[in-house]
Amino acid sequence: MNKIRRLIFLVFFTIFVLTEGTNTPSFAQEMTISVLVDGLPVSFDVPPIIKDGRTLVPFRAVSEVLNVPVSWDEKSKIVTASDGGAYILLRIGDKTAYLNNTQITLDVPPMIMNGRMLIPLRFFSEAFGCNVEWDNASYTVRIVSPRRKMAIIGFYALGDSRTSSWTNLFGKPYPEHSKGNTDAVSELALGWYSLDKDGSLLTQSATGWQRPSGWEDVLKAASLYNLRTEMVIHATDSKRDISELISSKEAMEKLAEAIAEESKLYSGVNLDLEGLGLNEGQEKLLETRQNFVQFIRILSEKLDPTKTLTLTLHAPNSAYKGYDYKALSAIADRIIIMAYDYGSSPEPVDKVLQAIEMAKTEVPAEKLILGISMPRETAESLLTKIGIAKRYNLSGIALWRLGLVTKDQWEVLRKAVEPVSFHDIK
Structure with a gap:
């Protein structure tokens, strides 16, 4: 009888784990996401989040660490950034972004949270030549800046x-x-x-x-x-x-x-x-x-x-x-x-x-x-x-x-x- 109970418990436990594992956004909000650039932590006044499996971070904080100038147009809700080589343009709520005037479709659009614009981190980092890795075990984004x-x-x-x-x-x-x-x-x-x-x-x-x-x-x-x-x-x-x-x-x-x-x-x-x-x-x-x-x-x-x-x-x-x-x-x-x-x-x-x-x-x-x-x-x-x-x-x-x-x-x-x-x- 004990063996049967253990078997039933293991079956339900496995179903629970698999079900919860697919619910990434809910789980992500309970975790603290760390962002490291060249091994150095990035400080945020609004924490990064995960939405639909994508990490979003406050735009200005990351751009300042990478020394990429940013411009924000409040009226059009458009943000632009350029390091002299790459130029990007994003609009709040719009999945269409531009990299050097080439249209890019984002998996999730930029959004506003607590007065800060959050953007998909991988798009921004890779647009400016960074290497981006996600450590699921520690909920850490590791970015290596370009040469x-x-x-x-x-x-x-x-x-x-x-x-x-x-x-x-x-x-x-x-x-x-x-x-x-x-x-x-x-x-x-x-x-x-x-x-x-x-x-x-x-x-x-x-x-x-x-x-x-x-x-x-x-x-x-x-x-x-x-x-x-x-x-x-x-x-x-x-x-x-x-x-x-x-x-x-x-x-x-x-x-x-x-x-x-x-x-x-x-x-x-x-x-x-x-x-x-x-x-x-x-x-x-x-x-x-x-x-x-x-x-x-x-x-x-x-x-x-x-x-x-x-x-x-x-x-x-x-x-x-x-x-x-x-x-x-x-x-x-x-x-x-x-x-x-x-x-x-x-x-x-x-x-x-x-x-x-x-x-x-x-x-x-x-x-x-x-x-x-x-x-x-x-x-x-x-x-x-x-x-x-x-x-x-x-x-x-x-x-x-x-x-x-x-x-x-x-x-x-x-x-x-x-x-x-x-x-x-x-």
Whole structure:
């Protein structure tokens, strides 16, 4: 008898599940639908819904995340959007939409809910070149934005046989070379120089930053594959060398002249002077910030105007406060934000977002580049970091460093970004 009861229960339970499974709209309203663009959540003041098996989302919220301008005509109830390539037009309650003047029939029409226009997400996203996936288990829409033109800077520094910048970039052991991964970067930041407190420009340093034998071959190969080059001067303030340097006008002038002369071999200069402003009182911190700005001004005045000046700086939410982002951005062409070393891997998204938002209050987005520490990221988390650069309209990303970029990460770079020269962006 118990077996018969169990059988009857299973039959009715199966019928119930199958019946409820076909009633998607009713079920969907009880679930929270999440939308992720490049792994980053999209915030809505009116939640997305599912109608007739299609996800509808507030139009403006998604368009802003994808940086697609939107126009709304209240009288005609028509909304239009264009990214300069694709143009779409939709009308409330009308299943007929237009993509570049081609008529498209939607499965469900746009609608108004709580004062917000909701549109079919897949139509909008795919019209602008996005890849859209629906995760039924988690009720999540995952969108990967289209490739974006931006600068991709690869830091080139000494490694070993396993982490060779040359091999990772050019695809063959030195001195052989091929196209390799050169199609996935636009510039090289060549970490070959350091300094001392007296203003000497060094090609060898105790920190391992030095110019290798055969360095001319790197420049020749970079030119062959149309890669811009900047000479990187790196130092840390652990022994107060930078602090002493920037407190002496004579030392600053000496170093600036040496850099300007050496920069004739490159497209520009990249200063990576780290460690300023740690645990300094307000008066001393102000002095440090002013001295560093003064040095950047001296260097800028001595550089050939055709050379770019890039500053690689600690993130504004780091412990190092010796960098006046606003004053520095008025002098330099670009600032690379080292938004990493927060203590966990992958780097926490909230900290990276905070760093970008703080920097953007003082520096135009087109002058900002997101620094990414490649060994601390996975292929998936790299896509999200690139997505942050896209969402905030930054001019590019910088990879620390070549030699540490995995095959999967190279593929993510190729799919997410179209590398372009700084001058093409500028």
